[in-house]
Every structure is written in C-alpha cells, then in structure tokens.
Amino acid sequence: MRALPSYLSAARTALRVPKPHEWLLLATLLYLTDRYRWLMDDAFIYFRYIDNLLFLDRGLVYNAGEYVEGYSSPLWLLGLIPLRALTIDYYTLVRVLALAIAGSYGVALIWLNRRLSPPGPIVNFPLAASAAHYGLTTHFSSGLETPLVQLIAPLYAAALQRPESRALQAVVALAPLVRAENGLLGLLFLPWSIYRTRRVPIWFLALGLIANAGWLAFRVTYYADFLPNTFYLKDAEQWGLGLQYLQNVSETHAWPWVLLFVVTCAIIGRKQLARTDLGSRAIMLTAAIAYAVYVARIGGDMLYHRYAALPVCLLLCATAGVVEAAVLQLPAARLRLPVAIVVLLLVTFWFGFRYPPTLESHPLFLPEDSRKWFAIADPNWHRRHSSLEYRPERAQEDARTLELYERQRLRGEPAAPKIKVMGFCRQAYRRSEMYIVHDFGLTDLVLARLPRPFGRPGHKFVQAEAAHVARLRERARQTGMVWYDLPKAARWVAQRQLHFPKQRQLHFPIRLMLVPGLQRCS
Numbered sequence: 001m002r003a004l005p006s007y008l009s010a011a012r013t014a015l016r017v018p019k020p021h022e023w024l025l026l027a028t029l030l031y032l033t034d035r036y037r038w039l040m041d042d043a044f045i046y047f048r049y050i051d052n053l054l055f056l057d058r059g060l061v062y063n064a065g066e067y068v069e070g071y072s073s074p075l076w077l078l079g080l081i082p083l084r085a086l087t088i089d090y091y092t093l094v095r096v097l098a099l100a101i102a103g104s105y106g107v108a109l110i111w112l113n114r115r116l117s118p119p120g121p122i123v124n125f126p127l128a129a130s131a132a133h134y135g136l137t138t139h140f141s142s143g144l145e146t147p148l149v150q151l152i153a154p155l156y157a158a159a160l161q162r163p164e165s166r167a168l169q170a171v172v173a174l175a176p177l178v179r180a181e182n183g184l185l186g187l188l189f190l191p192w193s194i195y196r197t198r199r200v201p202i203w204f205l206a207l208g209l210i211a212n213a214g215w216l217a218f219r220v221t222y223y224a225d226f227l228p229n230t231f232y233l234k235d236a237e238q239w240g241l242g243l244q245y246l247q248n249v250s251e252t253h254a255w256p257w258v259l260l261f262v263v264t265c266a267i268i269g270r271k272q273l274a275r276t277d278l279g280s281r282a283i284m285l286t287a288a289i290a291y292a293v294y295v296a297r298i299g300g301d302m303l304y305h306r307y308a309a310l311p312v313c314l315l316l317c318a319t320a321g322v323v324e325a326a327v328l329q330l331p332a333a334r335l336r337l338p339v340a341i342v343v344l345l346l347v348t349f350w351f352g353f354r355y356p357p358t359l360e361s362h363p364l365f366l367p368e369d370s371r372k373w374f375a376i377a378d379p380n381w382h383r384r385h386s387s388l389e390y391r392p393e394r395a396q397e398d399a400r401t402l403e404l405y406e407r408q409r410l411r412g413e414p415a416a417p418k419i420k421v422m423g424f425c426r427q428a429y430r431r432s433e434m435y436i437v438h439d440f441g442l443t444d445l446v447l448a449r450l451p452r453p454f455g456r457p458g459h460k461f462v463q464a465e466a467a468h469v470a471r472l473r474e475r476a477r478q479t480g481m482v483w484y485d486l487p488k489a490a491r492w493v494a495q496r497q498l499h500f501p502k503q504r505q506l507h508f509p510i511r512l513m514l515v516p517g518l519q520r521c522s
Helices: 003-014 020-035 043-054 074-084 090-116 125-132 134-138 146-161 166-177 180-197 202-223 229-234 239-252 255-268 278-297 306-318 322-327 333-352 380-384 394-411 425-430 445-449 463-479 491-496
Strands: 419-422 435-438 454-456
Touching (some): 020 125, 043 090, 043 425, 074 146, 074 166, 090 306, 134 239, 146 180, 146 278, 180 202, 239 306, 435 463, 445 463
C-alpha cells in the first residue's frame, strides 16, 4: 500500500495536461499557422519529383532521363510520397501537415517546459513566444522541409533530457536527412548521451549509420553524386549577406532585448535553475550558435526566418523554465501567479505585434504587398501570388492534373520534348511534358557548380548559361550528339559536366563521378 501514493504521483506526472493558458496558446499557434498558410514556389520542385515517380513512371527525377538530386530534404520527400500516393492535392496536404506538425511542436514545448521548470506557476515562455511569432507560425507550412526543422528543435531538446529514449534517439539520427547540416545535432548529442547514461547509444549509432549511409549509397548509385545538387548552390562564403540575414531576424523581434530579459530572469532564478539540467541548455545554445554561424557563412536565405528556424527554436527551447524560476524568487507567494500572468501577456504581445520590415502592415491582415529588405523577401509574396495562393478550386485543378498524367503515361514519353528555360517552379510543375532547365541552376548539375556571383542567397546569376545549355540540348537532339560534346559548347560545360554513359540494363543508372573542374574521362 505504501507504493500506492508514489504510483499515483507518477501517474499524475505522466498525465499532466496543459494549463488553461497553454490550451489558449496552442489554439493561437494552430490558428496563426493556418491563417498564414502558403506554398513556396520552390516546393513545386519536390512535387514534380514526386509526381514523376508516382504517376509518370519516370523515377525520382525532375526531367525524364536526367538523374539530378535537386531537392534538399530526402526525409521530407519520402514523407510526402506515400501521402501523395493517396492522390491528395498538395494544397490540402501541406495545410494538414502544417497543423499536425505545429500541434506536435506545441505539445513538445509543454513537455519540455514542465521538465525544466521548478514547481510553481507556469508561464511557458517558449510556447508563448512561438505561438505569436510570425516567422515560426508562417513556416509550419510552405511545402518545404522547414516544418520538420522546427519540430526537430523541441524533440532534440527532449532527447537531451532523456538520451536513453530510443524514439528520441531516432529523431536525432534521422535529422541529417531533413537537412544535411542537422548532422551537427548528432555530433553534440553523442558525447552528451554517453556522459548522461554511461553507455554508448547503440540504437542511435546503428539507425544513424543505416539511414544516412543508406541514402548516400542510393545517391551515389542513382544520382552518381556524393552531395545533393543544392549543396553546390549554397556552398559559398557570403558573410555579408548572411550577417544581413541574421540582422533581419534579430531586429524583427528585437532579440537583444529578449535575451536581456531571459538572462535577467536566469540571474534572478539561478538557485532554482541550478537544480535543473544546465548541461542540456548549454548544448541547445551551442547548437543554436553553431548553426547561426553556418547560416551567416552561406549567406542566409532569400526568405525571412527560413534558415534561421532551427537556431531560433533551439534558443526558445533553452529558455524553458527560466521565467518560472525567476517568478519563484518573489518573496510574497500571492504575487507569483499575477506576475506570471503579466509576463505571459507581455511576451505574447511582444512577439505578436512585431513583424519583419518586408511587410507593409501586420501579417494578420494578409497585406496585398510586400517589399524586399536588401536581398530578403517575405513569404507574403508567395502567399498572395495568383498562381500560388490557396483557392477553393485547387483540388479540382489537381484532379485535372492527375487526368493529364494518366494520358501522358498511356501515350509514353515524347521522342523530342520541348526544352524550356524556367525559373518559376510552379509554372514548370504544370509543364510535365517539357524538359525544364532551371534558370537558377536548382535542378541542373552543371549550372549549380558554376563559380558565378549570387544575386541573392542560393540563387546564382546563371540565366545566360541556362539559355546556352537549352540551346546545346536542342542542337544535340538534331545532330544526334551528346550535348556537352558539341563543338560550340562553352568551355565551362566540358569542365563542369559529369560523364553520362548509356543506360545499362540495371534499374539504377551507373555513371562515372568526376570532381568538378577536372577533365572528363570516358
């Protein structure tokens, strides 16, 4: 019978439910996630790959017969494939996934804040800031992998709290398949797990090796490359653009003042915080800083918050329980709950009423126009674009697209598909019968590797070269030659092109992999 009270206490701990204000914050998070829903133009690169695989029998390719890994997140792509196989249109798919991932993110923050908070009034600074944060709520949709990146942050924080959990070990092990740079999280998690549990995390190592090495083997055999094509577009030092990007993220929500508030709370509540897990907080902050340095190096991104999503979310996770620890230092117990409520309201309004300078008015009102801040644009441009915005007729449009795919599949591949240079991915997605040369090089292995200046992060000035590639391919079709062997091909074509032997009887094309810039060998 003595064990009964401890059992009931453990049950109450396991079955904790959110406080009333946390339910309200969760509802706000979901409402704003849906309110700000949008599809980024680049998401249609994923969609073209998936539809070519599922409905046109072309394989996991952007253009029929051309094997280039033009997407950044294998895990996001693999997650979309079975859902799209149900013939759900992408607009509905992205909307439902956004709500599901945002809800999971909020629940994970509630668990984390409980874990790191001392007994007493609950504020949940991370959830309050996230629910009102325009960048966070916006990027739970988009059609890109950013929702998974944001969800990884609280799950990674949870893994640091419970490194023995196999499920959480799996999250960290698979994180590099969401974005390759997430491998940093695993490098920090491994020694921490060994230190905390006094054993090697075999499940983490085994799953990480199988999943990541397995995808690398697939990439080498299927795409004849060691890195995704997008790596070559991002792998450049652009510190100037990157620091501007972080400045934009920082100034939007006045992060220096936010950090000053958090540090002040940490100093006031240091005695309570000393009883919590300071080591895991240090790792979260280390990961956030290291990732922010990487973002600065590559020039950030052309869209507000997208590449800063992981460091921002990790930073919020590291603040879990800090405000609660400060509130407990109030000498009068009766003042603690009112002060916690006031702090909660201030935090929510602070993050909720601030928005990036790219917007003309508050995003809640879905402004018609937006402008660029240096090279940084706002998702609102995509949200309000006539070809991309959510409309009731999108499901009917997708039904017609699937009918078109069926007719194309029955006819077979055209002998001479039209070759077109395009940069607007939504338009390219609609032209499944064409061979598309992306004019920023996102899906072209030659253009991505060219040493050209960047007009904006991840977007090289290669429009002229893209037109040249299209002309060479058209001429090669007429002469029966290989396009990069044509006499009139520019020197950079021969120096930067991989070697394509004829298709073998294997399902996966085997091609010779050469270091860019060296002479081709046959």
